[in-house]
Amino acid sequence: xxxxxxxPEKKSETDKNFPLINExxxxxxxxxxxxxxxxxxxxxxxxxxxxxLGPALGGVRMWKYRSENEAIKDVLRLSRGMTYKxxxxxxxxxxxxxxxxxxSSTEKTEELFRAFGRYVDGLAGRYITAEDVGMxxxxxxxxxxxxxxxAGIPKSLGGSGDPSPxxxxxxxxxxxxxxxxxYGSESLEGKxxxxxxxxxxxxxxxxxxxxxxxxxxxxxxxxxxxxxxxKETGASVVDPDKIYSLDLDIFSPCALGGVVNDDxxxxxxxxxxxxxxxxxxxxxxxHGEMLRExxxxxxxxxxxxxxxxxxxxxxxxxxxxxxxxxxxxxxYDTTIDIFDYADRHGITTNxxxxxxxxxxxxxxxxxxxxxxxxxxxxxxxxxxxxKSRC
Ligand code: NAD
Numbered sequence: 114x115x116x117x118x119x120x121p122e123k124k125s126e127t128d129k130n131f132p133l134i135n136e137x138x139x140x141x142x143x144x145x146x147x148x149x150x151x152x153x154x155x156x157x158x159x160x161x162x163x164x165x166l167g168p169a170l171g172g173v174r175m176w177k178y179r180s181e182n183e184a185i186k187d188v189l190r191l192s193r194g195m196t197y198k199x200x201x202x203x204x205x206x207x208x209x210x211x212x213x214x215x216x217s218s219t220e221k222t223e224e225l226f227r228a229f230g231r232y233v234d235g236l237a238g239r240y241i242t243a244e245d246v247g248m249x250x251x252x253x254x255x256x257x258x259x260x261x262x263x264a265g266i267p268k269s270l271g272g273s274g275d276p277s278p279x280x281x282x283x284x285x286x287x288x289x290x291x292x293x294x295x296y297g298s299e300s301l302e303g304k305x306x307x308x309x310x311x312x313x314x315x316x317x318x319x320x321x322x323x324x325x326x327x328x329x330x331x332x333x334x335x336x337x338x339x340x341x342x343x344k345e346t347g348a349s350v351v352d353p354d355k356i357y358s359l360d361l362d363i364f365s366p367c368a369l370g371g372v373v374n375d376d377x378x379x380x381x382x383x384x385x386x387x388x389x390x391x392x393x394x395x396x397x398x399x400h401g402e403m404l405r406e407x408x409x410x411x412x413x414x415x416x417x418x419x420x421x422x423x424x425x426x427x428x429x430x431x432x433x434x435x436x437x438x439x440x441x442x443x444x445y446d447t448t449i450d451i452f453d454y455a456d457r458h459g460i461t462t463n464x465x466x467x468x469x470x471x472x473x474x475x476x477x478x479x480x481x482x483x484x485x486x487x488x489x490x491x492x493x494x495x496x497x498x499x500k501s502r503c
Pocket of ligand 1: 276277278294309310311312313314315332333334335338355367368369370389390391416419422429
């Protein structure tokens with residue numbers, strides 16, 4: 114999330130002698146772990162941002178970073194984002210992220226992922242990993258063979274499988290909450306809704322919208338994908354660059370990030386922007402303000418696309434799809450609360466959601482100072498040998 118409000122104001126002046134530790138202080142991280150195993154080609158970094166609410170959960174991505182600094186910046190930024198996403202979603206999880214430095218098309222090996230799994234295991238549950246960009250189900254299975262601290266594993270291994278149906282359901286709830294705020298009714302019947310992308314999330318979303326009688330427009334850079342979805346849901350297909358200038362009630366970006374930017378914002382004609390893509394606003398602060406001035410209601414992306422995280426986290430308590438969908442349905446109320454808070458304080462909706470997430474972390478953090486049986490840590494024989502925070 115470039116120029117994100119999630120990047121806090123600098124807390125301390127850069128100390129030339131300790132630039133990295135300073136960065137952790139400024140970004141409010143608890144821990145940064147560098148993993149190196151040259152024999153298997155592993156260069157990885159794990160960032161744990163905040164564990165006030167629970168273990169730090171966040172995917173691991175494999176990416177050919179151009180420099181070490183780029184990888185560090187990415188893992189710090191992404192793990193911080195996970196803290197906010199979990200907090201606003203009411204989950205008892207903190208924020209973490211892993212990055213494996215390497216080319217995901219040529220450098221994948223079993224031993225590389227198993228080595229990464231061992232580093233995750235060494236963190237003893239402070240970090241729970243999951244699939245992210247550049248990773249496949251098979252790679253996750255290798256990690257899983259070395260550590261139980263993995264979520265989002267395939268259904269065949271007892272996990273939750275593809276998260277996109279629950280993500281799409283959460284986005285649908287976020288769209289209905291936005292309609293309630295903008296039109297006074299959550300009904301989407303007859304509403305002109307433009308969906309950018311015809312992938313996994315978009316497909317499940319379009320099915321919900323079709324059932325409600327919405328007038329759907331869909332686009333994809335692969336025309337056949339858009340055609341297939343249109344055929345199934347009765348949507349109209351539009352060219353990828355035409356979606357921005359279409360007269361819509363609701364624009365739902367479900368493809369890629371940064372689509373509300375300096376080039377597109379003046380063309381967008383709608384009342385609501387609410388989609389499943391991550392980082393919809395190119396510059397959260399600037400474009401969030403511009404949308405507010407134009408009276409376009411923006412449903413913060415990390416709030417309404419949290420169904421995927423909710424789905425994955427449900428695995429930790431024994432996966433049950435109905436329960437995951439019930440939790441994802443709460444995105445409706447959370448989105449309304451954010452809109453109301455933004456209205457009351459005259460701020461953007463994205464800023465409001467960041468503030469509400471921080472408030473929850475601070476409030477729940479106060480509770481964990483009270484001693485309870487949860488503060489006890491047992492050894493392997495089940496004897497209590499350490500009591501934390503008492
Ligand atoms: P996907 O790869 O299945 O679908 C993305 C689709 O967007 C593809 O069909 C692709 O061809 C299309 N696309 C790419 N660029 C485009 C463009 N310029 N114009 C139109 N179409 C374009 O991905 P997905 O799983 O459906 O995820 C969609 C978005 O939602 C991503 O930003 C992802 O990060 C986010 N997201 C997904 C989940 C999930 O559970 N899958 C969870 C949270 C967030």
